[in-house]
Amino acid sequence: MDYRHLGRSGLVISEIVYGNWLTHGSQVENDAATACVHAALDAGITTFDTADVYANTAAETVLGDALQGQRRESLEILTKVYWPTGPKGHNDTGLGRKHVMESIDGSLKRLRTDYVDLYQAHRFDVTTPLEETMVAFADIVHSGKAHYIGVSEWTADQIRQGAELAKELKIPFVSSQPQYSMLWRVIEEEVVPASDELGLGQIVWSPIAQGVLTGKYVPGQPLPEGSRATDSKGGADMISRFMNDDVLGRVQQLKPVAEQVGLSMAQLAVAWVLQNPNVSGAIIGASRPEQVTENVGAAGVELPAEVMTAIDEALGDVVVRDPAKTLEGMPKGRSVAS
Structure with a gap:
């Protein structure tokens, strides 16, 4: 395992x-989940990412149980807040x-x-003043209760606004x-350019x-039984x-590229995102x-330049690059039951 600084932080x-x-807490029974966590630890993974919304809080419980007995100081535990949890009442969601x-x-x-290493805003909350969120x-x-803060699926402008407030409040953003692949x-x-400039x-x-x-x-061909595409x-x-x-069809053209560098296609995909110098870590599930x-x-x-070029040529115009897609996927507000 290799290790990287998270942005320009310590x-x-x-x-x-x-x-x-x-x-x-959802697709995988607890015993299997624990086995996966232990396999991650055995492989040198020290960083574990979850969120309160995953399986409506059950995923955090499973992860917490699976990590018991480990030296806490040797782990980096990350979680997130925004999406509805619990009975999903009017204050059970958002960044208020x-x-x-x-x-x-x-x-x-x-x-x-007693603490998480990184606490992240799972989405941007358009219904709550950003200053209220950042003060919290x-x-x-x-x-x-947290050492650092971060965000998930924020636009560059939102990241800049958050970073300005974080600097005023003297907290490490x-x-x-x-999503990146x-x-x-x-x-x-x-x-990426905004994050690089700000040290994220x-x-x-x-x-x-x-x-x-x-x-x-x-x-x-039929979908593989038990695959993500068949998960209801x-x-x-x-x-x-x-x-x-x-x-x-384009993805199938990546097979000879992966074989050329002695990787499975999954390994090639993970290695590809790690070539971006602004990427500190790639999240895998299992x-x-x-x-x-x-x-x-x-x-x-380290993928050679000619391999990176071959990947681009294989995928062609099916690659999605439009930065507006981040904004499109953002919640427009929080539903409040009457």
């Missing part, structure tokens, strides 16, 4: 990050002070820790957690495009944007320990 994380979105302050306490209890984050940092490059034009590092999710970049989905609990919806013959072991094989890999 925090060092494993460049492969273990995440439990769509798995722990009430929800943020209550959410950190719930997360710490479920994770069985400052109070969390100053109380010792160090990271952005966006060979197929989804919407952060490259605006978010990217901790990217879905580097394998929810499994599409493994090559297991073949045009004209949310996985199929997330992967649907890539499930067309044009994209899947339902079986052997998936963790395979993906860790991307750590420390």
